[in-house]
Ligand SMILES: Nc1ncnc2c1ncn2[C@@H]1O[C@H](COP(=O)(O)OP(=O)(O)OP(=O)(O)O)[C@@H](O)[C@H]1O
């Protein structure tokens with residue numbers, strides 16, 4: 164039985180950590196000293212090889228660095244961890260060296276240095292021949308994804324080692340409690356790559372588990388992993404509250420009493436079925452979840468479990484894909500600048516062009532995303548939004564109709580007004596109505612209009628970590 168727990172929402176762009184220090188304490192996000200925004204840290208690792216020994220930097224300090232000149236900045240390594248190394252059928256296995264030699268970038272670089280194309284072709288065949296000689300017949304050639312995943316495991320280990328120190332330091336700054344925080348188990352939220360009960364045996368979660376263990380994190384014994392969308396829904400719907408009944412069982416009635424769900428849980432013949440639809444637009448994945456309950460109009464009996472049926476899907480498509488298409492759509496000099504820009508500068512550019520429709524001024528280069536770039540950037544945003552709305556429409560089409568629904572929009576991608584508005588519209592396809600919508604930057608409707616819950620950053624970005632730390636996931640309290 165875990166009375167106390169940490170939950171790490173290991174985000175592709177930002178990592179957030181929540182703590183539940185007692186069974187009935189509210190889950191709370193932990194402040195990381197020196198972080199620009201106190202409860203999250205950029206999921207970035209940098210290796211500085213300029214000195215005698217390589218030096219590692221993490222989080223905000225790494226996000227300030229630019230790759231090149233002996234510094235390598237690693238971002239998006241969560242994606243590499245969760246990308247299966249087995250190649251798709253029919254797709255040849257390519258080593259990283261071959262991928263480099265065969266790439267368009269390599270050809271461009273060769274041309275820039277005056278290397279003739281027959282020389283490039285000769286180099287390619289020489290490398291292939293040398294590899295065959297060295298490897299010998301039948302020896303396994305590791306795929307590009309395999310190399311990337313192995314590298315990601317090393318980065319994840321180092322990142323979690325550093326994160327552990329940040330988390331324990333943050334706990335040491337809390338009012339004295341006599342608690343031994345270093346013994347608290349951790350649960351990690353991961354994309355919904357498998358049903359919740361099977362997550363721990365998923366190959367990528369096994370690698371993550373091993374890295375966490377080596378980095379000194381004691382894992383939660385019963386449920387070390389929880390799917391991001393489900394954790395997110397619980398965080399938002401409970402508003403991070405945890406409660407026990409007098410007999411020491413989880414008190415779901417009290418935990419969910421902040422919203423319309425409580426009407427259903429108490430037993431109401433007009434509202435026997437309920438669903439919370441969650442759309443979390445992250446950097447790497449867009450996570451969709453539907454939490455469903457059918458009370459038959461009777462009060463919910465939670466002794467046998469939480470009572471929600473969960474349908475969830477993680478689509479490997481997120482803001483990092485938008486970033487990639489935006490870079491590709493810009494003129495070469497702007498593309499090149501954005502490719503090597505420090506993580507933090509890129510984020511500022513991201514916010515200005517997608518939210519305020521403004522450009523970002525760069526010394527010596529002019530404005531990126533100004534008037535001349537607008538048509539190209541708008542097209543990228545339109546395509547991104549279209550793919551997301553298609554996914555939402557497909558996901559919702561397979562869900563049964565219910566008597567009451569709430570809509571929850573979270574993740575950094577929902578900070579983009581065009582994305583958020585399109586997703587709200589897509590979720591209402593076919594006349595579906597939500598009694599309450601939770602999202603960042605929502606305007607309150609007129610009297611009688613459906614309820615809105617304007618999420619602040621704590622819930623819009625920290626909802627998964629808060630929910631993952633919830634008593635809801637402690638089966639021993641049911
Ligand atoms: N106002 C904004 N405008 C544009 N993009 C934004 C805005 N706010 C945040 N983002 C971007 O949204 C992305 C997703 O942020 P989020 O914190 O949800 O990602 P994550 O949880 O790390 O990713 P994942 O859950 O996929 O692993 C980030 O790339 C972030 O920079």
Ligand SMILES: [Mg+2]
Pocket residue numbers: 174175391443445446574627
């Ligand atoms: Mg996320």
